[in-house]
Amino acid sequence: MTDINSKAATVSFRNVTKMYGSDVTAIDQINLEIEAGKLVTLLGPSGCGKTTTLRMVAGLEMATKGQIFIGDVDVTNLPATDRDVSMVFQSYALFPHMTVLENVSYGLGFSGFNKVETLERAHAGLDLVGLKDYSERLPSALSGGQQQRVAVARALVLEPQVLLFDEPLSNLDAKLRRQVREEIREIQQNLGLTVVYVTHDQEEALAVSDEIVVMRNASIAQMGTPRQLYDTPADTFVADFIGEANLLPCEVTAVNGEVANVLLGDFHTTLPSRGVAQGAAIIAIRPSRLVIGAAEGFNAVVSKATYVGSRMEYTLVSGFSTMFAVRDDVDNPLSIGQEVVVGFSQTGPVLLPVS
Ligand code: ATP
Numbered sequence: 001m002t003d004i005n006s007k008a009a010t011v012s013f014r015n016v017t018k019m020y021g022s023d024v025t026a027i028d029q030i031n032l033e034i035e036a037g038k039l040v041t042l043l044g045p046s047g048c049g050k051t052t053t054l055r056m057v058a059g060l061e062m063a064t065k066g067q068i069f070i071g072d073v074d075v076t077n078l079p080a081t082d083r084d085v086s087m088v089f090q091s092y093a094l095f096p097h098m099t100v101l102e103n104v105s106y107g108l109g110f111s112g113f114n115k116v117e118t119l120e121r122a123h124a125g126l127d128l129v130g131l132k133d134y135s136e137r138l139p140s141a142l143s144g145g146q147q148q149r150v151a152v153a154r155a156l157v158l159e160p161q162v163l164l165f166d167e168p169l170s171n172l173d174a175k176l177r178r179q180v181r182e183e184i185r186e187i188q189q190n191l192g193l194t195v196v197y198v199t200h201d202q203e204e205a206l207a208v209s210d211e212i213v214v215m216r217n218a219s220i221a222q223m224g225t226p227r228q229l230y231d232t233p234a235d236t237f238v239a240d241f242i243g244e245a246n247l248l249p250c251e252v253t254a255v256n257g258e259v260a261n262v263l264l265g266d267f268h269t270t271l272p273s274r275g276v277a278q279g280a281a282i283i284a285i286r287p288s289r290l291v292i293g294a295a296e297g298f299n300a301v302v303s304k305a306t307y308v309g310s311r312m313e314y315t316l317v318s319g320f321s322t323m324f325a326v327r328d329d330v331d332n333p334l335s336i337g338q339e340v341v342v343g344f345s346q347t348g349p350v351l352l353p354v355s
Contacts, residue, residue: 007084008036008194009071009161011057016066018052026052028218029066034211036071037192039185041205044215044241050198053215054164057196059083070161086155087164090171092147094139094154100126101135104154111158125153128187145176152184156191163188165197169204181208202242206230214238230286231347232274236355239284246290246323248283252276252351260351265320267298269344271351282352285344290316290325292334294343302338316342 011034018027027049034040042050055061056068059080067076075083086107094103105122113121126132129149139147148168155163168184169177185208188195199205205212206226214221214229214237221241222234233239236247252273254261260273264283271283291297292314303322304315312333314325325342327334334340 006037006191006193007159007161008192009084010034010036010069011162011194011196012067012069013053013056014067014069016056016063016068018049018056018061019064025218027056027063030218030220032213032220032223034194034196036194038210039188039193039195039197039208041197041199041209041212042215043199043202043205043212044221046200048215049218050200050215051166054087054166054196054198057162058085058087058164060087084161085164086158086160086162087166088148088151088155088168090167092139092144092151092171094147094150096139099136099138100131100142100150103139103150104157107154107158121157122153125157126150128156129153129183143176144172145180148172148180149183152187156187156193162194162196165195167198167200169199169201177204178207184208206242212242214241232350233284233352236282236284236352239350239352244287244324245284246287246321246325247352248285248321248323249354250281250283250320250351252278252281254278262351265298265318267296269296271349274351276351276353280354282354283349284352285323285349287313287324287326289345289348290323291343291345292316292325292327292340294341297341297343300340300342302334302336302340305333305336307333316340318342 013030013032015029017029020026042053044050052061056063063076067074101122104125105118108118108121126135129152131149169180181204209226211225212229213223216237222238229242239245251263252260253263255273255278258273259270262269262271298318300316300318302314303317306313312327312330316323316325
């Protein structure tokens with residue numbers, strides 16, 4: 001049987017701007033390098049420019065300024081039909097009157113494969129997505145998750161240099177979303193595909209990506225591995241967008257090289273300075289990295305305590321902020337009104353400039 005191989009290529013944006021008319025700057029001078037064989041997610045709030053960026057890779061939108069490369073080829077002015085790119089849409093976009101096999105075979109005919117090759121490749125594609133027994137069904141006789149897998153197979157069999165996913169899971173329920181995203185990730189890794197993936201779901205982005213590009217207002221706020229973005233966000237926007245974060249107002253009283261002296265209420269501590277200057281600043285800290293009952297810290301009062309099965313969730317009120325904390329210890333819950341000392345776990349707090 002035919003193998004589906006990868007011709008994975010890099011994607012580069014060099015100073016790319018996209019205007020719609022003369023008023024809307026959808027993308028503002030972005031630079032972006034996507035390595036071959038990696039899955040990179042574009043993540044950000046509605047209207048930040050994710051879809052426009054994806055469509056510019058596909059050639060469905062043209063850059064107003066700058067250059068776009070796929071591999072070594074400058075594709076900036078190439079129409080979609082001349083680019084070696086396939087796209088999987090949110091709505092699956094299957095032909096309802098064609099069988100699964102016909103849907104997956106459809107694009108292959110245009111790509112110059114003969115009938116035998118087309119059939120072999122289509123079957124190989126369906127095998128990859130676990131649907132080899134469904135080839136004669138119509139899309140209407142499939143679940144949403146199966147339809148999306150057909151759409152993935154249809155894109156895969158073309159062996160594109162770059163595979164694009166536009167919010168591919170948004171029409172699926174929560175359980176299927178997890179399953180299909182794991183399948184997409186597994187196929188991408190096994191075949192070494194270059195994938196650009198758009199989502200506004202941060203958990204999905206953390207789960208599937210080699211790297212995430214967090215976008216804000218037509219620009220890139222930060223690009224990094226899920227871990228880098230989660231542990232060392234560049235600013236309060238990224239800290240708040242990737243996972244939950246408490247943003248605590250503090251005062252940097254002195255900076256000695258890499259170390260900042262920080263005052264949080266009446267609690268003095270030191271943190272890596274990360275370029276933050278003396279004066280008002282923000283400490284970003286995840287709910288799970290607040291240590292309730294620490295030996296050193298600031299005073300707070302428990303104002304809410306919620307049991308959610310696997311853990312306790314607490315709202316804590318201090319003189320300078322209200323914060324959200326979680327604790328695994330469900331057997332010894334804190335009570336409302338209880339006074340506690342709150343500290344930070346060692347890798348928890350990140351000092352950020354006031355935005
Ligand atoms: P969403 O998550 O809501 O899909 P997005 O991050 O994908 O948002 P884009 O669709 O890329 O955002 O849109 C970026 C900006 O460009 C928005 O301000 C949007 O209103 C604008 N825009 C997008 N398409 C057009 C168009 N065809 N004409 C004019 N403005 C547009």
